Amino acid sequence: MWFFTHVWIIPALMALSFLLILFFGKKMPKKGAEIGIVFVGAAFVLALLTGGNWIAWSNNNPEGHGPAAEGAALANVDPSCSSVAAEAAAVGEGVEHVEGKTEGKTAGKKAGEGHNEGGHSTEGATAAAPPIGESAAPAAPAAPAATEPAGAEKGGHEEVATRPVVSCINWFENGDQTISIGTLVDGQSVLLLIVVTLISLLVHVFSTDYVHGDRRYTHYFAFLSLFTASMLFFVLSENTLQMIVGWELVGVCSFALIGHWWEEKPNSDAALKAFLTNRVGDIGLLVGVIVLYFAAGKSFSIMDLNILANEGEISHNLLLIGSLCLITAVMSKSGQFILHTWLPDAMAGPTPVSALIHAATMVVAGVYMVARLYPVFFEGLSISGSSVNALSMIGAITALFGAMLAFVQKDIKKVLAYSTVSQLGFMVTALGVGAWTAALFHLFTHAFFKACLFLGAGSLSHACHHSFNMVDDMGGLRKIMPKTFWTYLVATAALAGVFPLSGFWSKDEILAGTGSFPGTEGANGEYHVMLVMLLLAAFCTAAYMTRTIWYAFYGEYRGHGTPHESGPRITTPLIILASLGAIAGIVNLPAAFDFLPEGTQTRFEHYVEPVGLYFPAISHAGFNPALAVISVLVGLSGIGLAYLYFFKDAFAGLHGLAERNKVAAFFKNILVNKYYFDWLYTTVIVGFVKGPLARAANWFSANVIDGTVNLVGKTAVGSGSWVYKNVDQKVVDGAVNGAGSSASGVGAMLRLTQTGRIQQYAALFFAAVAILAGVFVVVIG
C-alpha cells in the first residue's frame, strides 16, 4: 500500500533530477549525466517494487462477483478524488454486509444499474453465447457460469475485481468546484511506470556515449529527465485536467529535444512542426475534456467519468462527441493519419530521444489515454457488437498506409519512424475493436523491440560518420558490428511477428481481437476490414524491415571512413532490449495453452487489465491456431519476398520499374511525397494563414479601423474649424479650437502637444462630459 500511495515519488524524483541537472549539472564531473542516471535508476527500482507490490496486491484481491464486490473493490479510492467511486464503494460494502438486502433499494441502484456485468464474470460462458451487447445480463445468474471452464480462455481462473488505489490532495478551488491532483494506481499505470523508467534508463546509459562531447550535453540530460518526469506524471494522472498538464509537458519536452540542434533550420522546423501539429490535436483534447467534465457532472476525475460512462449514466451522444474529440488528440500525439506528418520529421532530434519518444513516451501517450478512458470510447463508439468505428478505422488506415511509406525511405530512422506510425496504428485498431489488453500488450512488446531498433540505428550512425542514409552510406556492417547486427536482427524479427518472439504474440492477439477470422471466439465485434488491412500491414512491415537489413548490413560498405563496433555503453542497452523483445511474449501466453502449468497464461491480462466498475465489460478473443499460422505465414512471406528481391535479385523486372513505367512512377511519387499531406499542411493551410489571412487582418486594423478613427478625427477638426471661422471666432476662441483638436487625428494633435497644454484637454473633457451627461439624463430620464 505504501508504494501505491507514495507512487508520486517516482515522477517527483525525475523532476528533481531535472532541476539538479539544470542548476548544478555543468559543475559535476560527468556534466550532469550521472545525476540523470542515478535518479532514473532509482525511479526504475521504485517502479519495479511498485510492480511487485501490485502483483502481490492483485493476488490478494478478495474473491467475489457482481456489482457488490466490484463496488467494494473501490474502497481504496480516496473519496475526495471521486465521489462516484466512493458511493459505489459504500454501497458495495453495504451489500456485502447485509447480503443483498439493499438490492432494489435506491442506494443499491447505482452499483447495479446499467452495468454490463456479463463481461468479466462470464468470460468462460461467452464462448458459446452471442457477443455481449448492450443487453445488461443480470449479474447473479451469470456469475456461477464463470466457474465452468467450458472453453474457458482463462483456464478456469475466476475474475475478481481489481482494487485500484487512488490518492489525491486538493489542488485548487474554483467557484464551488474542488479540483484535486493525485495518482491513480492500477495495472495499467504500473505497467507504464516500469516501461517508461526502464526505457529511459537504457536511453540515458546509451546517450552517455552517443552524445558524448555534444555542444549541449548537460541540457540534453536535463530534458531527458523532464521528459521522463512529464510522462510519468501523465501516466499516473488521477483526473483528466492533470492528464492535459502531463500531455502538454511531454509535448514541450519533445519540442526541446527534437530541436536539440537548433542552429540548423531543418531541426527547428521539425520541432515546430511537432509542436504545432500536436496543438491542432490538442483542440480536440481541450474540447473533449471539457465535454466529458460536464458529462460526468462537473468532475475531472477519471474514476467518476469511467464509472458513470460504464453505467450508462452519461448520454451516448455526449460520449460519442467526447470520444471523437479525444480521437483528434490521439491522432496528433500518437501519429495517426492524417496528423502523423510530424513524426518522421521528428527524427531531426538525437537518436536516443527518438527511441524514447517512439517506445515509451510521447507517442504512446495517445494510446494510453484511450486505454485509460476506455469506457468513454467503448460506449461512445459502440465498440461492442459493431464492425466499424472511427477509432478502428483510423488505426487500420494508419497501420497500412504508414507501412507503405516506409518502403521509399532512404533514411533508416525514417523507416523506423513510419514503422512506429504503423505499429501505433495496430494499437489504436486494437483499442477500436475492443481488444484492450492486446493493445497494451503490443505497446509493451513494441517498446522493447522498437527502442532496440532505434538505438541500433543510432549505433550504426555512430559508426558511419553520423549518417542515417542506409542506401548511400551504409552496407556490409554485419561483420564489422556483430552486436549491433544481431540485436537489430532479433528486434526486426520480433517486429515482423516471427514466432516465438514477442511481436508475434501481441500482434496475433490484435488480429484475433478483430473477431472476424472464422472460428475466433469471444471477440467484441466483427471487424473484417480491419483484419484484412492489418494483415497487409504486417506483410509490409516484414518486407520493409528486411529491406533495412539488406541496406545496412549486407552488400559492400558505401560510406566514408572505417566503421567500427560501438562501445559497451551502446551495445549493452541493445542486448538488453533485444532479449526483452525476444522473450516478452511469455507474459501473456494464450489461455488456450492449457498444457502449461496453471497460472502461467494470460498473466499480463490478469495483472494489467482492470476488472470492475470503472472498466467496461470487454470480452476476450480466444487464441485461434489457424489465424496464428496465417499471420506467421504473412510475415514470413513478406520477409521471403523482400529477401528474394534484395538479396537474390529476383523479380528482375521490378527493379527500377518506377523509372520505366509511368503508372509505377505515379504511385512511387505519391509515396515519396508522403501522400502530399505535408504539402497540403505546410504550403496550403499554414501558408494561407501566415500569409494572406494574417496580412488581411493586419490591413483591416491599419486601414479600416484606424482609417475610421482618423476620419472621425479629421471630421472633428474640419467641423471645429468651420465653427471657429463662422460662428464662434470671438466668443470661445481657444476652447473650440481645442475641442476640435482633442477629438482629432494625428496632425492637429502634434501642434497641441508641442505646446503641452494638457490641462486644456482635461478642462474640455470635463466640460464635454458635463454636457453629455446632461443630455443623456434628459433623454433617457
Next chain:
Amino acid sequence: MMNFLNDWGLVLTIFLPLAGALVMMAIPKQSEGAIKLVALGAPLAAAAMGILLMLNFDYGDSENLQFMVNRNWIELINSNFILGLDGLSLPLLALTLFIVPLVVIYSWQHVPNPGNPKAFFTLMLILETAMIGSFLAQDLILFFVFFEVTLLPMYFLIGVWGGEQRRYASIKFFLYTLFGSAFMIVAFVALYFLAKAPTGIALEQLRALGGSYADMQAGDPLRSFGMQALTYSGAAGIAKTTAIVIFGGMFLGFGIKVPMFPFHTWLPDAHTQAPTQGSVILAAVLLKLGTYGFIRIAIPILPVAARAWAPIIGILAVIGIIYGALGCLAQTDMKRLIAFSSVSHMGYTMLGISTLTAFGLNAAVFGMVAHGLITGLLFFIAGSVKERYHTLDIKRLGGLLVSAPKMGWILGFATMASLGLPGLAGFWGEFPAILAAYEPAVGLNVALFRTLMVLAAVGTVLAAGYLLWLYQRTAFGTPSEEFENDPNITDVNKFEWLAWSPIIAGIVILGFFPGLIFNVAGPAVEVIARTVGG
C-alpha cells in the same frame, strides 16, 4: 495592529508611492542615487504595506470587503472616499505591488533616452498610486479619478521617453481612452440619477450600510456613487433598455482599455512606442483596469444588462482571440507582435467574463494576473533585446540563443508560458475560460457559447504558431553577420536577473499552485455570478 491596518492600511498602500513622488520633488536633479533610492523605496514600502494587509486578510471571508475606509469626500454629490479590499481586488493589488518595484530595478541602468530619472520615476510613482487606487476604490467617482489619473503619467512616459513615433502613439493612447472614459462617466452619472433602492433582502443589505441608506424605503432614489450600494440596488428602478444603454457606456470605457476588438488599434502603437518600462506597466497592470471594471462595476451593478450584453462581449472576445493572433502572424516587429498578442490573450479573459459564471470570472481574474506576469516579462525581454541589437525587426534578429544564451532561454520560457503551457501560469487563464463557455450562465445562448468555446480552442493553435515562429526566428539559428561579433550583445545582466527572476518564479509557482489565486478570488466572483445568474 489590526486597528492600524483597518484605519490606515489601504490609504498608506495607495499613497506611499505618491509620497515618494513628493519627496523626490525635493531632491535635486543631480543626485541620481538618492532619486533611485526613493524610487525603489516608495514602491517597496507600499509593497510591504500590501504584504502586511495580505497577511492579515481574512481568506475565509474573501467575498467581503475588508480594511474598509469610508470618509466623506464630495458631499454635494454624495461621493465618498471609500476603499476596500476583497478577494477580487487582492490578486490585482498584489500584481501591481509586485511589478512596479521590478520595473524600477530594471530601470536602474536603463532609464531610456532622454534620461532625466527624476521626472521618469516621479511619473512612475504617481502612476502606481493611481493604479492601486483604481483597484481599491469602492466609489465610482473615486474610481474614475484614479482611472483617469493613470492616463497622464503614461501619456508622458510614452510621449517623452518613447520611440520615434512617440507623439502619435501617446496622443492616440490618450484620446482613445479618453473617448471611452467620456461614455463611462456619463454612465456613472446616469446611475447616480436613476438607480433606486431595491426591495427584499437587497434592501436589508443596503440599509445595513448605514449612513444615508439606513432609512431608505424600496423605490427611494439612491443618489449614490457607492459601488456597494449600487450593487445592492442592482439597477432597481432602471428600465431594461435604459440599463442596456448605460452598460453600453461602461462597455466603451472598459472595452477600450482592455482592449477589445475593434477598439484595439491604440494598443500596438502605444506598446511599440512606449519605453520598455511603460510597456511592461501598460501590459501588466493598466489593461487590467478594463477587465477589472467589467467584473467589479459593470456586471454586478447592471446584472440584467450584463446578460443582454454577454453574447456581444463573448463574440467580440473570440474575434479578438482569432483576429489578434492573425495580426501577430503578420507582424515584423517583435514588440508589436507581443502587443498584438495582448489583444488575443485579453480575449480569453473577456470570454471568461462573458460567460457570467463563477468559473469564467475566476478564470478571468487568473488570466489578468497571468497575462500581467507573462506579457510583462516578454516586454522586458524585448526591451533588453532592443537595447543590445538596436532593432526589433524579426528578420534581422536570430541566434539569440547563441549570442546571449540565458536571455534566449528566458525568452523561450516566456514564449511557452504565453502560449498557455500547462504547468505555467498562462494555462489557468485560458483553459478554464474556454471550459466556462461550455455552460454559460442560465439564460445565455448555449449553442452560441459552445461555438465560441471551439473557436477559442482553435485560437490556442494560432497562439502557439505566432509565438513559436517568433522564437524560431529570433532565438534559433545562428546570428547574422551583422550581429555576429557585436560586443554590445551581452547576456542577461545583474539588474535584469533581479527584475526577471521573481517574475519567472511567479509564473512557475502560479502554474503549479493555481489555488493561490483561484481560492482567493473564487468566493468574491461567486457572489457576482450569483447576482447575475439569479
